[in-house]
Amino acid sequence: MRDQIVVVGGGLAGSMAACVLGRAGHAVTLIDPHETYPPDFRCEKIEAGHMDVLRRTGLAESVIQAATHTDRLWIARFGRVVDKTPFEQYGMAYERLVNTIRGQIPVCVPIRRSWVTAIEPDGDHQRVILSEGEAITARLVVLACGLNWTLRESLGMVRDLVSPCHSITLGFDLAPRAGGAFPFNALQYNPERAGDGMAYLTLFRMDAAMRANLFLYQSLKSPWIREFRANPTETLERLLPSLQRIAGDYDVLGPIKVRPTDLHVVRNVERSGIVLIGDAFATPCPATGTGTLKVFTDVDRLCNVHIPNWLATPGMRVEKIRAFYDDPVKRACDADSVARAHRLRALSVGEGPAWQARHWLRFVARRLRWTIRSLLSIGRAHPAS
């Protein structure tokens, strides 16, 4: 079987790429072992700014329809609300996000339910070997296999572990103990004390539930995580003693998901006819919320800009592939993601007066911004006659 493009991996990046390329009329096949993307604790909300990039792929409307939209974010520091800011975000379980996008893949794109076990260069074409032994030949392989390292390793790529267990993400639901609803639809709650190794807690609506993502800088074996699994409500109350002032009494509802993230980049990636996107190219820190932006940017630049150029002339030499990795928009997005990951960690793990000073500075800045915005909106509501 011979195709122009084979996409390996039907997570967020691969499903989007297959959809955009299929809609553009390219002969593309998507390969993934799962007919439907299974439940997976990954990205659970998308910000409006990221939606703007998603719009360029033509997929934003279907994602928005499947998500729970909120348009205002409360921000709390040291147990006090310091801002109530207009901020659009869209909450949705990762599997729903991926399966919604898969639902948009045109019927002309075959989806093969299989594992790719090897990719073999074959002149101007690549042979993609499936677990059943069948080979598909393609001019271009888009490798969107996420964190699965085997294929990249077999191609001689090198993985640099930039920061092992850089952060830990916990996912759970939160419900008011007395029933009813919280006074907010979305809240970002920052740490109350130095030394807790916490980035922030984000609460946002996902269907009828209030979903919580807690980002920590701790070891996966830390006693705190063990305690949280055993007594989640009491342990969260001890970590954030003033959260009740804003949220009232609450209960943590399971199941509790705990997921560590290593930051890595892959070197020696340039190969004729093979291009890496999404987490397969570099993992983001979930606390920065830049993973989906990286995926959307990769898909937009690769499928809307580079692949149409590449297919217009014969061959798929490494110079073509390099143009994608050198793309200034992609490079800026990747660099920003890495910088944010290190900045947020440095801000969060500090101790003593330096930590206090940085966080109080942010407290004052945010409070000031809110006050100025409130005064301006009062001024607009009552213009001087």
Ligand SMILES: Cc1cc2nc3c(=O)[nH]c(=O)nc-3n(C[C@H](O)[C@H](O)[C@H](O)COP(=O)(O)OP(=O)(O)OC[C@H]3O[C@@H](n4cnc5c(N)ncnc54)[C@H](O)[C@@H]3O)c2cc1C
């Ligand atoms: C806990 C957590 C929370 C996160 N929160 C956020 C957030 O709030 N905001 C944000 O922007 N980002 C967040 N991220 C990051 C974001 O989820 C990822 O960057 C994004 O999901 C990467 O998508 P992907 O398509 O590259 O990888 P994946 O979704 O992992 O897809 C990889 C696919 O490849 C398939 N595959 C693998 N090997 C093979 C093979 N050999 N043959 C065929 N198929 C194969 C797999 O089955 C899978 O379907 C979070 C990540 C985690 C872990």
